[in-house]
Amino acid sequence: MMVNVRSFELLLWLSSVLCLVSVSTAFDPVDNYLIDCGSFTNTSAGNRVFAADHTSTFTNLSSPQNISINASLNSISSGNYSRLYHTARIFTGPSNYSFSIKKQARHFIRLHFFPFVHETYNMSTAKFSVSSQSFTLIKDYQSQEGSSVKEYSLNIASDRLVLSFTPFANSFAFINALEVISLPDELIPQSAKTIDPQGSSTGNQSLQRQALETVARVNMGGKDVPPQNDVLWRRWVSDDAYLKHSNLVMFVSNTSIVNFTDSVTENIAPRDVYGTATIVNSGSDPNSNVNVTWNFDVDPGFEFLVRFHFCDIYFNNISSLAFNVYINSRSAQLDFDLHKLPSYAAGNPYYMDFITRESDNPKLHVSIGRSTLVDAFPNAILNGLEIMKINNSRGDFDVAESTSPKSSKTRVGLIVGVASGSCISVGLALVLVLLCRRRNRLARGHLKADEQFAVKEGHISAIFSSSKIGYRFPFVAIQEATDNFSESLVIGIGGFGKVYRGVLRDETKVAVKRGGTQSHQGLAEFRTEIEMLSQFRHRHLVSLIGYCDERNEMIIIYEYMENGTLKDHLYASNFPSLSWRKRLEICIGAARGLHYLHTGSTKAIIHRDVKSANILLDENLMAKVADFGLSKIGPDLDQTHVSTAVKGSFGYLDPEYLTKQQLTEKSDVYSFGVVMFEILCGRPVIDPSLPREKVNLVEWAMKCQETGQLEDIVDPTLTGQIKPDSLNKFVEIAEKCLAQCGIDRPSxxxxxxxxxxxxxLQGDEGKSSPKGETSSPNNHSHSQTGLSNTEFSTASVGDLAGVSMSKVFAQMVREEMREM
Incomplete structure (x- = not known):
């Protein structure tokens, strides 16, 4: 029996909201999904009801197996959520939870993990990643003893939230429970004051596009605040474990005096937080100079949003309550006088937000202490503190290996071990001296090569910085990896140059793109691609491994993609035909990569050359977007487009961009719509060997759609595979992508x-194996084009089978202009 998806979601949402009413009526979230994963019955936990996920209403479980398992009762710890940890959902392949979003705003995403041991699965050994939108929330799950809750805040700008679980090879993923809750608009600021490591303010920094991970949520005053006492179900832990000197403080409590205002409501923090405090214990000595400090473990290399909560519940009988606020011994707020605030009254809450700049320090210190005001008595108060990690430039929360405390400890341990023998120490010292001298010579050689390259080419404005773009490889290492650029290792040819398969000394397989030095366009693409790829990492974008600019070479080294281009699998080689399900999965992967480009940084990155030849497939046929040589930074927030010369690939160009030279993210959307029809039809975008009405794939497909002959355009190898609802939805969104005006296209x-x-909608039927083969008897390869395994560039004529590109292009432009 099939369940209406929308109706079931509505019922679950209503039940979740009703159960929250018993806690508080201060905030009524529009979206309130509470899921008990792996359960077959709803579960009450802390006055809330978590719905069973036994139906597929919220799940798009595309893995070979998704399993519901139960824990033995004696393995469950006590606590507010203990009833949720009796079950878990196991994923042995990539899988999703999908939620309809009614309010496009910030949401809490809480992931509950309790790695109990099952007879089949020991969840403490699970290795997997979790992602949502363009953010990688967990890059490598690390098991902890007991239960843990990972909390994130994401600004959701669409009507659908998808949580993706991706197991590592030979491992699995799991989840015990999850929450998706829309937040009050005032909870997370649009921007906050930034404090750099030197202690000076650098103005406000926007948080609109940033994701946040909760690192610490602390209640001062030595008391825990359980989730049941918070309208947003936040847990506040006692500050006593973080205090540096507990003998310098006093814990005070007076919840009855707390008086919430229009500007600070219980949504910001509960009464139990503002009604307790830690204050400076200065006694009666007006000359004491005491600072109270709390220490927190944080991941180095990240920025953090730090929120201070204040409420005078103790000093209301004095005229001035001035003190200093510090972050990492730097001044955040000097001479802060709670009593001088315009909104001050005894018991009125107040909070302040700051953003810390990136630091290599694995500790974050927060202090309050005596004001610099001469006549100020040494009093200070703090009621609560929140620390939230801000995602990095790659869109994740993973610690960089170079700054990881764990790796630092490993290096220290290694050095200590080596130094245990005096002879070995002397030998090590000699080796280090030789290495340093060699590195200096290499550095001088690289600098000289860079300078010659810059001077000779003339229009390179600056020397590439290895700290900015990663690894620079010596030319001899690349020669070795490619057998001196053997023609037998060529896997692609484009306008930029040839692409070779290579193997580095550590057995890493790589793709090596070697450009020609004569093309100015090639030089610009070389620089753009390195700069773009160095800014981001995403599982659906081809990763940059390194580059080489020695001897006037322009070489870029990428991760190697075992299965070549999507174009090869559709019609340009002898690969087995892809099933419909695998084609959908490839589409989804490429869309995720492009969505990350458009939303993963302050300004959108527009790819500008989306086509099937630039979508690569790894050993498991997972899609990754490649070739960023034509990419462009998108418009500022106050602009609608970027005016630029038209570049891209024939057949995929946005007509609005072509005629007006106005580039937007919607130009990529148009090109992606072309790729979608290419995937559905299994033929080139332009094929002059066909009758005139079929030469242009987009025109032919749209005409067949209008006349109700959609089945005529579907790749014959897909016969009998596609469910009508899945096909209709696919064509519907492809058609919207191809709207003539960018404003009418979806994001x-x-x-x-x-x-x-x-x-x-396709369901489990036609599910493909890891390599994409299906049992369909219609499997065969396309050979009508006679093309080899080759990637063509912007000016390529490969898609035209020898027909003049300029003639076809000119004819189509003339027809386009006549229709305008």
Whole structure:
């Protein structure tokens, strides 16, 4: 029996909201999903009801297996959520939870983990990642003893939230429970004051596009505040474990005096937080100079949003309550006088937000202490503190290996071990001296090569910084990896140059793109691609491994993609035909990569050359977007487009961009719509060997759609594979992508949601193996083009089978202009 998805979601949402009413009526979240994963019955936990996920309403479980398991009762710890930890959902392949979002705003995402031991699965050994939108929430799950709750705040800008669980090879993923709750608009600021490591303010920094991970949520005054006492179900832990000198403080409590205002409501922090405090214990000595400090473990290399909560519940009988506030011994707020605030009254809450700049320090110190005001008595108070990690430039929360405390400890241990023998120490010292001298010579050689390259080319404005773009490889290492650029290792040819398969000394397989030095366009693409790829990392974007600019070479080294290009699998080689399900999964992967480009940084990155030849497939046929040589930074917030010369690939170009030279993210959306029809039809975008009405794939597909002959365009190898609802949804979103005006096209986020839905409509039928083969008797390869395993560039004529590109292009432009 099939359940209406929308109706079930509505019922679950209503039940979740009703159960929260018993806690508080201060905030009524529009979206309030509480899921007990792996359970077959709803579960009450802390006055809330978590719905069973035994139906597929919220799940798009595309893994070979998703399993519900139970724990033995004696393995469950006590606590507010203990009833949720009796079950877990196990994923042995990539899987999703998908939620309809009614309010496009910030949401809490809480992931509950309790790695109990099952007869089949020991969850403490699980290795997996968790992602949502363009953010990697967990890059490598690390098991902890007992239960743990990971809390994130994401600004959701679409009507669908997808949580993706991806197991590592030979491992699995799991989840015990999860929450998705829309937040009050005032909870997370649009921007906050930034404090750099030197202690000076650098103005406000926007948080609109940033994701946050809760690192610490602390209640001062030595008391825990359980989730039941917070309208947003936040847990506040006691500050006594973080205090540096507990003998310098006093814990005070007076919850009855707390008086919430219009500007600070219980949504910001509960009464139990503002009604307790830690204050400076200066006794009666007006000359004491005491600072109270709390220490927190944090991941180095990240920025943090730090929120201070204040409420005078103790000093209301004095005229001035001035003190200093510090973060990492730097001044955040000097001479802060709580009593001088315009909104001050005894018991009125107040809070302040600051953003810390990146630091290599694995500790974050917060202090309050005596004001610099001469006549100020040494009093200070703090009621609560929140620390939230801000995602890095790659869109994740993972610690960089170079700054990891763990790796630092490992290096220290290694040095200590080596130094245990005096002879070995002397030998090590000699080796280090030789290495340093060699590194200095290499550095001088690289600098000289850089300078020659810059001078000779003339239009390189600056020397590439290895700290900015990663690893620079010596030319001889690349020669060795590619057998001196053997023609037998060529896997692609484009306008930029040839692409070789290579193997580094550590057995890493790589793709090596070697450009020609004569092309100015090639030089610009070389620089752009390195700069773009160095800014981000995403599982659906091809990763940059390194580069080489010695001897006037322009060489970029990427991760090697075992299965070549999507184009190869559709019609340009002898690969087995892809099943419909695998094509949908590839579409979804590419859409995720493009969505990350458009939303993963302050300004969107526009790819500008989206096509099937630039979507690569790894050993498991997972899609990754490649070739960023034409990419462009998107418009500022106060602009609608970027005016630039038209660049891209024939057949995929946005007509609005072509005629007006106005580039937006929607130009990528149009190109992606072309790729979608290419995937559905299994033929080139332009094929002059066909009758005139079929030469242009987009025109032909749109005409067949209008006349109700959609089945005529579907790749014959897919016969009998596609469910009608899945096909209709797929064509519907492709058609929207191809709207003539960019404003009428959906965002990549909307495209991604619709593709996920099309996959859900397809169900489990036609599910492909890891390599993409199906049992369909219609498997055969396309050979009509006679093309080799080659990637063509912007000016390529490969898609035209020898027909003049300029003639076809000119004809189509003339027709386009006549129709305008």
């Amino acid at each position: 990549m986020g909307d495209v991604l949601w619709n593709l996920e839905y099309a996959l859900q």
